[in-house]
Structures are given as C-alpha cells and as structure tokens.
Amino acid sequence: MSTLLFMVFVLFSLNAQTDFKEYQGKVIDGKTNKILEAASLSINNTNISTITNSEGYFTLKVPNNKLDSKVLVSFLGYNTYVVPLSELNTEKTIIELFEAVTELSAVNISSYQNAESLVRKVFSDKSVNVGDESVFMTAFYRETIKRRHRNVSLTEAVVNILKQPNSSKQRDAIQLGKARKSTDYKRLDTVSVKLQGGPFSTMYLDIMKYPEYIFTDESISSYNFSFNKPSTINNRTVFVVDFTPKGNQLALNYKGKLFIDVQSLALVSANYFLDVSNMSKTKNLLVKRKPSDVVVYPLEAIYKVDYKEKGDKWYYSYSNLSLTFKVNKKRQLFNKVYTLSSEMAVTDWEVNTTDKKIKNKDKLRPSIIITDAISGFSDPNFWGKYNLIEPDKSIESAINKIKKNIEKQKDKAKTANG
Structure with missing residues (x-):
C-alpha cells in the first residue's frame, strides 16, 4: 500500500479590484460562543466559497452581479444557516450556528x-x-x-x-x-x-x-x-x-x-x-x-x-x-x-x-x-x-514584524550606500 x-x-x-464586494465576519456557536474553525460559506447557486480560519474569522468576496444571492453557512454537526447577502454587514458580522439534533x-x-x-x-x-x-x-x-x-x-x-x-x-x-x-x-x-x-x-x-x-x-x-x-x-x-x-x-x-x-x-x-x-x-x-x-x-x-x-x-x-x-x-x-x-x-x-x-x-x-x-x-x-x-492574528503579527525588518534592512542599505 x-x-x-x-x-x-x-x-x-495587482492592483485592487472594484467589481466585487467584500464581507468580513466571524462564525460562532450560538449557544456557547465557541469559535467554529473551517466553517464553510458558499454563495447559493454558484461555486464561490470560502472557509473560516482557526479563530473563526472569514473574508468573502462576491462579484457585483451576485449581490442579490444568499450565503449558506455550514459546519459539521450544526444546522445550516442561510441569509441574504443584503442582510450582512461588510465588516464584523457575527454569524451564529446551532447544533443539530440528529436521529437515524x-x-x-x-x-x-x-x-x-x-x-x-x-x-x-x-x-x-x-x-x-x-x-x-x-x-x-x-x-x-x-x-x-x-x-x-x-x-x-x-x-x-x-x-x-x-x-x-x-x-x-x-x-x-x-x-x-x-x-x-x-x-x-x-x-x-x-x-x-x-x-x-x-x-x-x-x-x-x-x-x-x-x-x-x-x-x-x-x-x-x-x-x-x-x-x-x-x-x-x-x-x-x-x-x-x-x-x-x-x-x-x-x-x-x-x-x-x-x-x-x-x-x-x-x-x-x-x-x-x-x-x-x-x-x-x-x-x-x-x-x-x-x-x-x-x-x-x-x-x-x-x-x-x-x-x-x-x-x-x-x-x-x-x-x-x-x-x-x-x-x-x-x-x-x-x-x-x-x-x-x-x-x-x-x-x-x-x-x-x-x-x-x-x-x-x-x-x-x-x-x-x-x-x-x-x-x-x-x-x-x-x-x-483569512490569516490568523499570529500570522498577521509575524508578517508585520518581518515586513518591518525588511524595511529596516532597506533603510540601512540606503544609508550605507548614501
């Protein structure tokens, strides 16, 4: 094997695009407020999707011609949540999912x-x-x-x-x-x-x-x-x-x-x-x-x-x-x-x-x-x-530190060559 x-x-x-709208938020357990990692967000009747990071955060970019669609939020063991994009904030949206009672x-x-x-x-x-x-x-x-x-x-x-x-x-x-x-x-x-x-x-x-x-x-x-x-x-x-x-x-x-x-x-x-x-x-x-x-x-x-x-x-x-x-x-x-x-x-x-x-x-x-x-x-x-x-906060912090170090090195090189 x-x-x-x-x-x-x-x-x-690349330059920033203007033919889409960006939504940001967080997916949590509606009862315990526990963050839900790798929850799926999909635009209805399309193949556009994303997932939440390890801290429950997501960024979802939707083309302007799909803004009248609904977003489906799903996670294993929870009821799927369906909401029109028009009801979401572009920033800091909190989406609550609730555990499903399952019987066979x-x-x-x-x-x-x-x-x-x-x-x-x-x-x-x-x-x-x-x-x-x-x-x-x-x-x-x-x-x-x-x-x-x-x-x-x-x-x-x-x-x-x-x-x-x-x-x-x-x-x-x-x-x-x-x-x-x-x-x-x-x-x-x-x-x-x-x-x-x-x-x-x-x-x-x-x-x-x-x-x-x-x-x-x-x-x-x-x-x-x-x-x-x-x-x-x-x-x-x-x-x-x-x-x-x-x-x-x-x-x-x-x-x-x-x-x-x-x-x-x-x-x-x-x-x-x-x-x-x-x-x-x-x-x-x-x-x-x-x-x-x-x-x-x-x-x-x-x-x-x-x-x-x-x-x-x-x-x-x-x-x-x-x-x-x-x-x-x-x-x-x-x-x-x-x-x-x-x-x-x-x-x-x-x-x-x-x-x-x-x-x-x-x-x-x-x-x-x-x-x-x-x-x-x-x-x-x-x-x-x-x-x-969406990157975790620890990753964002690491990126910022590394970028600052790169800028410092560039400044030192300019000073040395100046």
Missing part, C-alpha cells in the same frame, strides 16, 4: 449493521457520487512553519487545478497563479524545514481520487470499523464511522473518522491521524534528506479532507495537514520542535466543458518545494478579487 507521507527536507545551511430512522440503522461493509460500498460505488468529468478549480493554498509556537515562515498562493476524471489515467495538474512568501530566517536558526509537494501535498488528501494513500481493497480488511453517534452537515444526516488498525498488520497505522451521507452514501468528510507512538518505528519517517548527525521524530501528523455537493455529485472542497516533529542534533543541548501546516480551499470551480488545459511549462512538479519557487511579499491589495482564508 502507498503511504500518505509528505516528505520534509531538513537541511543546513430504524431503516437506516438496520441497513448497515456492519460498518466495514458501508465503507467498502462508499469506495466501490464512488463513480455514482463522484463526478467523472474534468473540473477546473481555483484554490487558495497556505503553508506555514512554526518553531514551537512562533510563526517563522508563511507561503500563500492562488493556484489553478485541473482535476482529471477519476476514470482517466492522466494526472491532475496544478498551475501557480499569484503567490507570496515571508520567512524569518533568524528564527529558523541553523535548520530550514521544507515541505515537498506544496499544493500537491494537500490535493493528495482527496482520498476519493487517491484512495491508495489510505484505503485499498486489501488494506480495508486491516482496520476495525465501528459506528459512532450520527451527525449532520448541510441539514443532512451523516453516518459517523470510526476506524482503527487491527494490531500491527500495516506498516503505518492511521486512526480517524469518516462522515458518510446517509442518503447518497457519499464521503462528506474525513479526519484522521498517523499513529506516531512507536518512536523507533517512526524515526526519520517524514524526512527525505538530512545531515547524518540529525534525527527527526514525528510528534503528530493530522489530516482532514472535505467534499461539497453540487447537483447529485460530490467534489473535492478543502483539505489540510499538520505535521509536528522534533529535530535532534548531536552535541546540541536543546531539541527544536517545528510544526508545518498546509491547507487548500477550493474557492471557485467549473466543469471543464471547454477543454481548458494547463501547459506543460506552467505545471508545478509534484516534488515542488513551493517556498523555493516564490520570492517576496506584496501589498495588502495583492489578492484583488480572489477569495482566501
């Missing part, structure tokens, strides 16, 4: 007493639920590196994705659009950490397109599956299936949850993680290249993927991964702990009826290290009309 690993290198060494009918409960048979059916019958056509997507990608709890590197990009039909042997292609990065190399100290794959690392989490990374016909039998309490997404009931490995039959063990639509039996979402408890087994597992005197131990590896329904088909919508690892270097007193996170949100898409293509010269390589392909940071209006994931 192929492994769902995204290799880490450990090495030494006796028919649904008795249909699948065996959770494994349900999971097998989801993957064997995926052609019924997953569109088998070429799709052209616009997505926002973000990659961050933290040392302990401090942001030291940020890379952001708008990418075009050409998703090939599931029945096609052609590979999906990604084209880099707008991009920027900011890195505090002093905080990275003597070690630089890089994620191989860039946007591909998140796209490969689309397990309906790439099931070989976790569930194959053979590997499914190596897991225990069990039903958990059902939940709700977009006002529809979903089965919740827990999975854990049977002993140590697999080279790599994953644990997690699958959320399966009761009506269509489509996969709606998956949350899972890699078991890294056996340090001798996982030592250097995430590393492709490193110095001989360095040992890397993964401390955490978490994965998530979401899908959205359009018509009677489901499409890849969002994914993220978070890798935390400890870097040990001989003759150094303190170990370094890094967290590398990346996420990709599809913000618009269309069925590729016009046979759009991405030229070979514009295609990113699956082995790309995107931080090496991008240089510089731009003005606040850099993204223009593109939807993106």
Whole structure:
C-alpha cells in the first residue's frame, strides 16, 4: 500500500479590484460562543466559497452581479444557516450556528449493521457520487512553519487545478497563479524545514481520487470499523464511522473518522491521524534528506479532507495537514520542535466543458518545494478579487514584524550606500 507521507527536507545551511464586494465576519456557536474553525460559506447557486480560519474569522468576496444571492453557512454537526447577502454587514458580522439534533430512522440503522461493509460500498460505488468529468478549480493554498509556537515562515498562493476524471489515467495538474512568501530566517536558526509537494501535498488528501494513500481493497480488511453517534452537515444526516488498525498488520497505522451521507452514501468528510507512538518505528519517517548527525521524530501528523455537493455529485472542497516533529542534533543541548501546516480551499470551480488545459511549462512538479519557487511579499491589495482564508492574528503579527525588518534592512542599505 502507498503511504500518505509528505516528505520534509531538513537541511543546513495587482492592483485592487472594484467589481466585487467584500464581507468580513466571524462564525460562532450560538449557544456557547465557541469559535467554529473551517466553517464553510458558499454563495447559493454558484461555486464561490470560502472557509473560516482557526479563530473563526472569514473574508468573502462576491462579484457585483451576485449581490442579490444568499450565503449558506455550514459546519459539521450544526444546522445550516442561510441569509441574504443584503442582510450582512461588510465588516464584523457575527454569524451564529446551532447544533443539530440528529436521529437515524430504524431503516437506516438496520441497513448497515456492519460498518466495514458501508465503507467498502462508499469506495466501490464512488463513480455514482463522484463526478467523472474534468473540473477546473481555483484554490487558495497556505503553508506555514512554526518553531514551537512562533510563526517563522508563511507561503500563500492562488493556484489553478485541473482535476482529471477519476476514470482517466492522466494526472491532475496544478498551475501557480499569484503567490507570496515571508520567512524569518533568524528564527529558523541553523535548520530550514521544507515541505515537498506544496499544493500537491494537500490535493493528495482527496482520498476519493487517491484512495491508495489510505484505503485499498486489501488494506480495508486491516482496520476495525465501528459506528459512532450520527451527525449532520448541510441539514443532512451523516453516518459517523470510526476506524482503527487491527494490531500491527500495516506498516503505518492511521486512526480517524469518516462522515458518510446517509442518503447518497457519499464521503462528506474525513479526519484522521498517523499513529506516531512507536518512536523507533517512526524515526526519520517524514524526512527525505538530512545531515547524518540529525534525527527527526514525528510528534503528530493530522489530516482532514472535505467534499461539497453540487447537483447529485460530490467534489473535492478543502483539505489540510499538520505535521509536528522534533529535530535532534548531536552535541546540541536543546531539541527544536517545528510544526508545518498546509491547507487548500477550493474557492471557485467549473466543469471543464471547454477543454481548458494547463501547459506543460506552467505545471508545478509534484516534488515542488513551493517556498523555493516564490520570492517576496506584496501589498495588502495583492489578492484583488480572489477569495482566501483569512490569516490568523499570529500570522498577521509575524508578517508585520518581518515586513518591518525588511524595511529596516532597506533603510540601512540606503544609508550605507548614501
């Protein structure tokens, strides 16, 4: 079985647009005021969407010709909220979602007493639920590196994705659009950490397109599956299936949850993680290249993927991964702990009826290290009309500090040359 690993290198060494309206706000639990991370906001009857960040905040940019539309706000386990855009403030809108009470009918409960048979059916019958056509997507990608709890590197990009039909042997292609990065190399100290794959690392989490990374016909039998309490997404009931490995039959063990639509039996979402408890087994597992005197131990590896329904088909919508690892270097007193996170949100898409293509010269390589392909940071209006994931306050703070340092260095250089 192929492994769902995204290799880490450990090495030494536009103008603002006016044809849209921007809405900003926060999504919270209406009863507890808890922030809701990765809540989805979609414009009705379009493929335009965005998600909330880890602090519950969102920015949604809507074309002027769609301002009479409604926005649908949804989150797993909550009732979907629908509101006309005309009733939203452009700033500081607070949207409250309320937990849904979920019950399965006796028919649904008795249909699948065996959770494994349900999971097998989801993957064997995926052609019924997953569109088998070429799709052209616009997505926002973000990659961050933290040392302990401090942001030291940020890379952001708008990418075009050409998703090939599931029945096609052609590979999906990604084209880099707008991009920027900011890195505090002093905080990275003597070690630089890089994620191989860039946007591909998140796209490969689309397990309906790439099931070989976790569930194959053979590997499914190596897991225990069990039903958990059902939940709700977009006002529809979903089965919740827990999975854990049977002993140590697999080279790599994953644990997690699958959320399966009761009506269509489509996969709606998956949350899972890699078991890294056996340090001798996982030592250097995430590393492709490193110095001989360095040992890397993964401390955490978490994965998530979401899908959205359009018509009677489901499409890849969002994914993220978070890798935390400890870097040990001989003759150094303190170990370094890094967290590398990346996420990709599809913000618009269309069925590729016009046979759009991405030229070979514009295609990113699956082995790309995107931080090496991008240089510089731009003005606040850099993204223009593109939807993106609102940055966390900690990221904004890191960007501002780095930009100030860059300006200081420029001023010093001018003084020295003056």
